[in-house]
Amino acid sequence: MELDFSVVIEYFPRLLTGTWMTIKLVLLSIVLGALVALPIALARISKNWLISGVPFAFIFFFRGTPLLVQIFLVYYGASQFEAVRESFMWPILREPFWCAIIAFTLNTSAYTAEIFRGAIQAIPEGEVEACKVIGMTKAQMYRRILLPRAFGIVLPAYGNEIILMLKASALASTITLLDLTGMARTIIARTYTPIEIFLAAGGIYLVISILVIYIFRQVEKRQNRYLGTLSIKVPDKG
Amino acid sequence: MLDLHGFGDQLLQGASITIQLALCSLAVGLVLGLLGASAKLSNIKPLQWIANFYTTIIRGVPELLTVLIIYFGATTVLMSIASVFGYEEYIEIGPFAAGVTALGLTFGAYATEVFRGALQAIPKGQHEAAIVLGMSSQRKFFRIILPQVWRVALPGIGNLFLVLLKDTALVSVVGLEDIMRKANVAVSNTKEPFLFYLVAAFMYLALTIVSMAVVHFLEKRASRGLSRG
Numbered sequence: 001m002e003l004d005f006s007v008v009i010e011y012f013p014r015l016l017t018g019t020w021m022t023i024k025l026v027l028l029s030i031v032l033g034a035l036v037a038l039p040i041a042l043a044r045i046s047k048n049w050l051i052s053g054v055p056f057a058f059i060f061f062f063r064g065t066p067l068l069v070q071i072f073l074v075y076y077g078a079s080q081f082e083a084v085r086e087s088f089m090w091p092i093l094r095e096p097f098w099c100a101i102i103a104f105t106l107n108t109s110a111y112t113a114e115i116f117r118g119a120i121q122a123i124p125e126g127e128v129e130a131c132k133v134i135g136m137t138k139a140q141m142y143r144r145i146l147l148p149r150a151f152g153i154v155l156p157a158y159g160n161e162i163i164l165m166l167k168a169s170a171l172a173s174t175i176t177l178l179d180l181t182g183m184a185r186t187i188i189a190r191t192y193t194p195i196e197i198f199l200a201a202g203g204i205y206l207v208i209s210i211l212v213i214y215i216f217r218q219v220e221k222r223q224n225r226y227l228g229t230l231s232i233k234v235p236d237k238g
Numbered sequence: 239m240l241d242l243h244g245f246g247d248q249l250l251q252g253a254s255i256t257i258q259l260a261l262c263s264l265a266v267g268l269v270l271g272l273l274g275a276s277a278k279l280s281n282i283k284p285l286q287w288i289a290n291f292y293t294t295i296i297r298g299v300p301e302l303l304t305v306l307i308i309y310f311g312a313t314t315v316l317m318s319i320a321s322v323f324g325y326e327e328y329i330e331i332g333p334f335a336a337g338v339t340a341l342g343l344t345f346g347a348y349a350t351e352v353f354r355g356a357l358q359a360i361p362k363g364q365h366e367a368a369i370v371l372g373m374s375s376q377r378k379f380f381r382i383i384l385p386q387v388w389r390v391a392l393p394g395i396g397n398l399f400l401v402l403l404k405d406t407a408l409v410s411v412v413g414l415e416d417i418m419r420k421a422n423v424a425v426s427n428t429k430e431p432f433l434f435y436l437v438a439a440f441m442y443l444a445l446t447i448v449s450m451a452v453v454h455f456l457e458k459r460a461s462r463g464l465s466r467g
Contacts, residue, residue, distance in 0.1 A: 060443075064443045064446040065446075066405070068418060069435055072435045073436065077431045080431050170303055181300065194311055195307070195311040202299040
């Protein structure tokens with residue numbers, strides 16, 4: 001077997017273009033996903049099943065089905081309906097980029113909502129009681145005590161979720177997007193050097209994951225600085 | 239009701255392939271996970287390095303990329319190995335074998351961490367008791383340690399299996415005739431993508447629910463010797 005890594009050098013700029021697309025996909029869906037996840041998590045906590053039922057079904061569907069199916073449902077599925085093709089949404093749903101963003105956002109928001117829920121419920125009961133004794137309203141309690149506390153608890157699990165999202169973003173290549181994996185496949189179709197190019201792409205993914213882990217460790221240290229040298233351990237979502 | 243235009247049987251065949259792929263990868267992954275965990279906990283440094291290298295690489299690279307590397311790369315690697323032994327024929331690795339390899343490797347990397355935690359959770363007294371009874375280290379592992387590791391590791395392994403089940407869809411990208419692939423074929427014939435992908439989604443959901451029930455049953459069985467505190 002002879003590996004020729006000069007193709008990697010030759011096509012490295014194009015791999016970097018793909019990397020930029022991957023980063024855009026991950027950042028956008030992570031930010032949007034967190035925004036969608038917060039109300040879902042809060043509704044999911046409710047003891048009234050009329051309120052918690054819909055978030056439960058949403059989370060169950062998006063965590064129980066493959067992301068590939070979800071992407072295809074948005075990208076190919078939406079175009080089945082005449083009404084969608086004639087609506088104002090069509091310029092967005094026609095673009096593979098926005099379809100990937102929609103699917104990723106919904107998917108990651110389901111996982112993130114569960115992480116948020118776990119964090120909110122991990123706050124000791126005494127702190128909730130303390131808020132009530134001081135006479136805070138429910139909104140004040142969430143805004144001043146529970147959500148900032150949950151943020152510190154959530155960080156390790158949330159870092160994991162971003163890495164999972166980074167890896168999941170490779171699926172964008174199945175709907176013609178030229179992300180890192182998509183770009184690698186395009187290059188290979190021309191050069192017939194799958195091992196070299198795929199290994200290079202894998203290396204870039206690794207570097208990004210290591211960066212994410214490092215950044216989160218720093219933020220975690222800052223956020224949980226009042227705990228001294230301790231850091232809070234939150235069980236992985238698995 | 240639901241009109242699948244005669245593609246129902248095809249989808250069920252796909253489901254059978256999906257299940258076979260998931261179970262084969264599970265078997266490979268469990269063995270790799272136990273080996274990886276033992277290597278990480280062993281006193282031999284090179285074994286620790288290999289296990290750490292394995293879990294870091296596999297967990298940092300997208301599953302889709304792993305599937306693609308194995309599918310397109312394995313042929314080259316296998317043929318070059320075979321040529322060392324004087325075998326020059328063309329060797330091709332099918333999508334099923336590539337899928338089992340890729341998903342087994344992925345499962346094994348995550349399972350390594352689960353098994354490592356479980357192995358460390360077994361009290362030292364259990365080891366000592368087995369040694370006092372005069373068990374050989376092999377017998378100690380299979381009779382005393384492994385059954386207890388199994389109980390501690392089951393919830394984690396169950397979660398990993400649910401992830402694995404969903405990852406099987408990725409192997410359709412290299413042409414395995416699983417649920418996804420059959421749904422693709424049905425879509426290109428009927429032009430009803432939403433219907434068929436939704437049916438595929440609910441088939442995966444059903445498989446997930448069944449797996450959850452099985453894991454729950456196994457967990458109950460594994461902890462039958464324990465009193466509920």
